[in-house]
Amino acid sequence: MNTPARLGAYALGLVVIFGGALGAGNAVGASGPAPTADAHPIHATPTASQAGDHATHTDPAPAPATTGKPVPGGLQVSQDGYTLLPQTLTLQPGKTTDFRFSVIGPDGKPVTAYRTEHGKRLHLIVVSRDLGSFQHLHPELTGDGVWSVKLTLPEAGTYRAFADFAPEGGRGLTLGVDLQAPGAQEPEALPATSRTATVDGYTVTLDGDLTPGASSRLTLKVGKDGHPVADLQPYLGAYGHLVALRAGDLAYLHVHPDGEPGDGKTPPGPRITFYAEVPSRGDYRLFLDFQHEGTVRTADFTVRAGELPAPATTPSPAAATPSASASHGDHDH
Numbered sequence: 004m005n006t007p008a009r010l011g012a013y014a015l016g017l018v019v020i021f022g023g024a025l026g027a028g029n030a031v032g033a034s035g036p037a038p039t040a041d042a043h044p045i046h047a048t049p050t051a052s053q054a055g056d057h058a059t060h061t062d063p064a065p066a067p068a069t070t071g072k073p074v075p076g077g078l079q080v081s082q083d084g085y086t087l088l089p090q091t092l093t094l095q096p097g098k099t100t101d102f103r104f105s106v107i108g109p110d111g112k113p114v115t116a117y118r119t120e121h122g123k124r125l126h127l128i129v130v131s132r133d134l135g136s137f138q139h140l141h142p143e144l145t146g147d148g149v150w151s152v153k154l155t156l157p158e159a160g161t162y163r164a165f166a167d168f169a170p171e172g173g174r175g176l177t178l179g180v181d182l183q184a185p186g187a188q189e190p191e192a193l194p195a196t197s198r199t200a201t202v203d204g205y206t207v208t209l210d211g212d213l214t215p216g217a218s219s220r221l222t223l224k225v226g227k228d229g230h231p232v233a234d235l236q237p238y239l240g241a242y243g244h245l246v247a248l249r250a251g252d253l254a255y256l257h258v259h260p261d262g263e264p265g266d267g268k269t270p271p272g273p274r275i276t277f278y279a280e281v282p283s284r285g286d287y288r289l290f291l292d293f294q295h296e297g298t299v300r301t302a303d304f305t306v307r308a309g310e311l312p313a314p315a316t317t318p319s320p321a322a323a324t325p326s327a328s329a330s331h332g333d334h335d336h
């Protein structure tokens with residue numbers, strides 16, 4: 004019942020699941036007791052291909068289209084010899100907990116030296132597995148390489164925590180681990196695709212399309228009470244911070260802000276521009292953090308990349324039931 008043993012078993016399960024899903028080449032890179040030795044040949048090619056790129060954490064080396072693509076971020080609890088190790092994987096729902104974790108480095112010791120990326124040494128994103136709940140937190144690095152943050156999992160269910168960081172001397176990584184909030188849960192269906200989001204009286208509209216396998220330009224326009232907001236405040240070195248997660252497996256995608264406050268060409272709204280790279284067709288959840296009048300708010304969207312067959316909401320004429328509207332969330336039973 005000790006945490007490292009449980010985590011080890013968990014990590015193995017994760018590797019098996021995604022190894023199966025993503026193919027043998029990736030599974031080799033992700034698995035095994037000696038991840039450093041196995042992983043490096045897999046990742047060396049895309050990293051080396053980015054000449055001069057110092058691997059900021061938003062830029063983990065997309066591969067040329069002709070080679071095997073690297074596994075998207077966030078799907079693995081361990082990568083390139085670095086392992087995300089929470090002190091607990093279970094938190095009581097609705098209860099604020101001092102959540103502590105470490106990143107274990109290739110030398111087997113907690114990493115204590117990190118590069119600052121987007122104004123912080125580590126970004127912790129926590130979402131519910133149904134992608135209904137989103138939190139963007141900045142833990143404090145305490146002694147001995149232990150990160151600490153006040154975390155509340157709002158409701159019972161399974162959550163995914165992403166640690167987005169760059170160890171000193173290494174490339175940027177996003178490691179992911181599942182957290183459990185025990186109790187009866189009501190998973191929500193993925194929100195319908197939408198180009199408009201509202202939060203606290205703000206309306207954010209999305210322009211641009213996600214193109215599978217390509218860098219896609221996305222522009223988000225912030226308004227309030229029918230007026231454009233042109234005095235956004237810098238947050239994490241930009242006028243907005245965008246996290247994109249793939250529905251189905253919560254792959255954590257690379258998003259680059261276009262321009263930054265003070266560069267002489269990036270206005271403080273109402274439009275914020277990003278470049279996002281999605282690896283495949285499918286549905287994605289976008290979470291935009293923006294700051295205005297001293298408060299950070301999050302606008303969320305569901306966006307479809309590429310074409311998909313119409314979902315089989317009514318399985319077949321023979322199986323059609325009169326209570327189709329009650330099928331909300333039944334995919335999880």
Ligand SMILES: [Cu+2]
Nearest residue numbers: 123126127140
């Ligand atoms: Cu952050």
